[in-house]
Amino acid sequence: xxxxxxxxxxxxxxxxxxxxxxxxxxxxxxxxMFWYRQFPKQSLMLMATxxxxxxxxxxxxVEKDKFLINHASLTLSTLTVTSAHPEDSSFYICSAPRTSxxxxxxxxxxxxxxxx
Amino acid sequence: xxxxxxxxxPVTLSEEACLTINCTYTATxxxxxxxxxxxxxxxxxxxxxxxxxxxKGSNKGFEATYRKExxxxxxxxxxxxxSDSAVYFCALNLDASGNTPLVFGKGTxxxxxx
Numbered sequence: 001x002x003x004x005x006x007x008x009x010x011x012x013x014x015x016x017x018x019x020x021x022x023x024x025x026x027x028x029x030x031x032x033m034f035w036y037r038q039f040p041k042q043s044l045m046l047m048a049t050x051x052x053x054x055x056x057x058x059x060x061x062v063e064k065d066k067f068l069i070n071h072a073s074l075t076l077s078t079l080t081v082t083s084a085h086p087e088d089s090s091f092y093i094c095s096a097p098r099t100s101x102x103x104x105x106x107x108x109x110x111x112x113x114x115x116x
Numbered sequence: 117x118x119x120x121x122x123x124x125x126p127v128t129l130s131e132e133a134c135l136t137i138n139c140t141y142t143a144t145x146x147x148x149x150x151x152x153x154x155x156x157x158x159x160x161x162x163x164x165x166x167x168x169x170x171x172k173g174s175n176k177g178f179e180a181t182y183r184k185e186x187x188x189x190x191x192x193x194x195x196x197x198x199s200d201s202a203v204y205f206c207a208l209n210l211d212a213s214g215n216t217p218l219v220f221g222k223g224t225x226x227x228x229x230x
Contacts, residue, residue: 006159034217043205043222044160093159097214104150104209105218107160 003027004096006108013084013115021079021111023050023094029074030096034105035067038091050077050094084115118143122206122221129196129228137191137224139180139206147208149173149182149189150218154203163191163204196228 007022023033031052036044048069049057056069066088068080081088091112095105123138141147148167152160164173169184178193189206206221 032215041225043220046217049217095160095217099214103214104148104152104162104165104207105214107152109159110157112157 004030004094004106004108006092006094006111008111009109010112011114013113015085015115016083018080018082019084019113021081021092021094021113023077023079023096023108025075025096025106028096028099030077031074032097033071033077034095035069035077035079036093036095038093038110040091044093047079052077081113084113086115089113089115118147118208118210118219120206120208120219120221122204122224124222124224125203126225126227129226131198131228131230132195133228135191135193135196135200135226137204137206137226139189139191139221141187141189141206141208143187143208143210145210146184147210148212149180150207150209151178151180151189151191152205152207152220154205154223156202160205196226198228198230201226201228 003026005024033050035047038044047062050069050071052071058064071077093110094108119142150165151163153163154160164175166173166182172181180189180191203223203225205223207218
């Protein structure tokens with residue numbers, strides 16, 4: 001069935017380096033995907049809406065130059081955390097709409113980023 | 117704006133106890149309502165949904181009824197198991213096309229002890 005995958009599932013990187021997280025829709029096309037960030041024991045915070053073939057729409061307070069989003073195809077969106085710092089350590093989750101908004105969304109399994 | 121309010125956790129129950137997690141919403145239109153569950157270290161999974169008033173969503177023994185008059189979508193289960201320990205999120209979506217993100221509540225952590 002239709003699912004959303006993320007890669008990697010967890011990553012540890014050094015401060016100052018960049019990390020790319022992939023979000024793929026399997027068995028369906030997603031012109032829109034959403035990227036969320038989740039701090040420990042907290043709810044999901046929407047970071048941006050990724051649109052295939054156009055620029056992402058970022059939420060207020062999210063640095064677009066730090067969190068680069070590219071939606072190059074109908075099945076792949078990537079989030080690159082540039083010049084990562086320890087405060088960027090978090091759980092990043094992507095999602096894609098089901099065929100109808102009334103059916104909810106498919107969520108990826110999440111990527112845990114730890115910046116040392 | 118649209119919002120979801122759910123009861124604060126954490127909630128700790130003994131196995132086979134009854135569960136209710138309250139969820140109320142504020143929306144300008146007629147949203148679809150969802151409960152998602154997040155097990156430790158994992159992403160979110162759709163637990164159940166309801167798309168119109170008086171609809172009842174159900175799955176894995178969990179139920180929730182879309183109550184338009186009280187703008188509520190409370191999650192219930194008659195007998196919880198240890199495996200139900202997770203974080204539960206109530207959410208809504210006003211956009212039938214699906215091209216807008218869900219609006220989430222803050223989540224309620226449930227711990228079930230044997």
